[in-house]
Amino acid sequence: KAGVTQTPRYLIKTRGQQVTLSCSPISGHRSVSWYQQTPGQGLQFLFEYFSETQRNKGNFPGRFSGRQFSNSRSEMNVSTLELGDSALYLCASSLDSFNEQFFGPGTRLTVL
Amino acid sequence: AQSVAQPEDQVNVAEGNPLTVKCTYSVSGNPYLFWYVQYPNRGLQFLLKYITGDNLVKGSYGFEAEFNKSQTSFHLKKPSALVSDSALYFCAVRENNYGQNFVFGPGTRLSVLP
Numbered sequence: 001k002a003g004v005t006q007t008p009r010y011l012i013k014t015r016g017q018q019v020t021l022s023c024s025p026i027s028g029h030r031s032v033s034w035y036q037q038t039p040g041q042g043l044q045f046l047f048e049y050f051s052e053t054q055r056n057k058g059n060f061p062g063r064f065s066g067r068q069f070s071n072s073r074s075e076m077n078v079s080t081l082e083l084g085d086s087a088l089y090l091c092a093s094s095l096d097s098f099n100e101q102f103f104g105p106g107t108r109l110t111v112l
Numbered sequence: 113a114q115s116v117a118q119p120e121d122q123v124n125v126a127e128g129n130p131l132t133v134k135c136t137y138s139v140s141g142n143p144y145l146f147w148y149v150q151y152p153n154r155g156l157q158f159l160l161k162y163i164t165g166d167n168l169v170k171g172s173y174g175f176e177a178e179f180n181k182s183q184t185s186f187h188l189k190k191p192s193a194l195v196s197d198s199a200l201y202f203c204a205v206r207e208n209n210y211g212q213n214f215v216f217g218p219g220t221r222l223s224v225l226p
Contacts (some may be wrong), residue, residue: 004155033214041218042200056213090155098144098163098208103155 002026004093004104012110018079021107025072025093032074033057033101034066045081046089049074050097078109086111114139116205116217124223133188133220135203145186146204147177150219156202162186173197193224206218
């Protein structure tokens with residue numbers, strides 16, 4: 001069974017630009033969550049989607065948004081990028097909200 | 113509000129010795145508890161979970177964890193450490209409530225010395 005895939009793996013953007021990250025969950029998994037990982041803040045929850053509906057949202061500004069498609073694939077978007085948005089963005093999928101999550105390799109975003 | 117604490121930033125242990133990585137949590141209701149490991153330049157990998165039942169949970173790679181409700185702890189243990197166990201370990205909790213999400217601890221870096 002293929003694991004969680006994330007594209008692209010690396011991104012370099014400048015302040016003010018926007019970016020879209022993509023996540024393909026494990027087949028059959030309907031829950032997709034996104035996390036921001038930084039050395040100083042650790043793993044911070046962004047949002048969770050289940051069957052195309054946002055189930056939970058973390059404490060991030062409205063510049064961070066996401067969506068989930070009918071095939072469970074998910075995208076997250078960050079608009080008006082700031083230097084502090086530089087981080088590793090991890091996507092995780094699971095069968096349901098309370099099951100163990102399987103993480104992708106992440107997208108490393110660098111904002112210059 | 114949910115929270116997870118991992119009181120040690122770094123744990124050093126000699127190969128062959130037992131290891132313990134500590135985790136304490138705070139939730140309002142019943143907790144679902146998880147341990148994950150992150151190797152350098154790789155995503156997080158699931159190790160084990162506690163949902164209900166036996167307080168001692170066994171997981172991947174010989175790891176186990178003990179759920180202690182009175183101490184609100186979920187410490188990760190292994191009887192004999194390997195150098196290859198050196199990695200970053202995260203404890204996570206999720207309350208049995210669709211309105212809550214996973215909360216991860218800050219991580220503990222485990223170094224197993226040969």
